[in-house]
Amino acid sequence: xxxxxxxxxxxxxxxxxxxxxxxxxxxxxxxxxxxxxxxxxxxxxxxxxxxxxxxxxxxxxxxxxxxxxxxxxxxxxxxxxxxxxxxxxxxxxxxxxxxxxxxxxxxxxxxxxxxxxxx
Numbered sequence: 001x002x003x004x005x006x007x008x009x010x011x012x013x014x015x016x017x018x019x020x021x022x023x024x025x026x027x028x029x030x031x032x033x034x035x036x037x038x039x040x041x042x043x044x045x046x047x048x049x050x051x052x053x054x055x056x057x058x059x060x061x062x063x064x065x066x067x068x069x070x071x072x073x074x075x076x077x078x079x080x081x082x083x084x085x086x087x088x089x090x091x092x093x094x095x096x097x098x099x100x101x102x103x104x105x106x107x108x109x110x111x112x113x114x115x116x117x118x119x
Contacts, residue, residue, distance in 0.1 A: 007032055043107040047076045054081065063087065093118050 011028035015021055023031075040046075054066040063084025069077040098116040103109070 047108075050076070050079060054079070057081065061085075090118060095119050 009025070009028075011032065012023060012025055015023045015028070051068060054068060058064050058066055061084045065080075065082045065084075065087065067080040069079070071077050096116065096118050099114070101111055101113040104112055
């Protein structure tokens with residue numbers, strides 16, 4: 001299967017040949033969404049696990065720093081983390097600036113940014 005946008009069309013196109021049934025685009029969409037949920041879990045549940053993940057991270061490595069910001073409504077706003085070993089090793093790094101990012105293709109969207117600097 002090629003791109004995420006064409007997966008549903010490809011399912012509709014290949015279902016008669018491979019499965020002997022005709023399905024609508026909407027059924028293909030729901031089937032794909034159901035499989036993603038089975039394979040990767042529910043997006044809402046994943047966001048709800050972040051605080052526990054951060055707690056376990058700090059518990060196993062006390063020098064790790066984590067920050068989790070929530071909206072007043074209780075919705076996720078942003079999070080930051082830095083592993084303790086990385087913080088310690090940072091002292092010995094040469095000056096650097098690095099920026100990277102990607103768009104999140106989940107139910108809620110968003111942007112994942114990575115900023116690294118030592119000057």
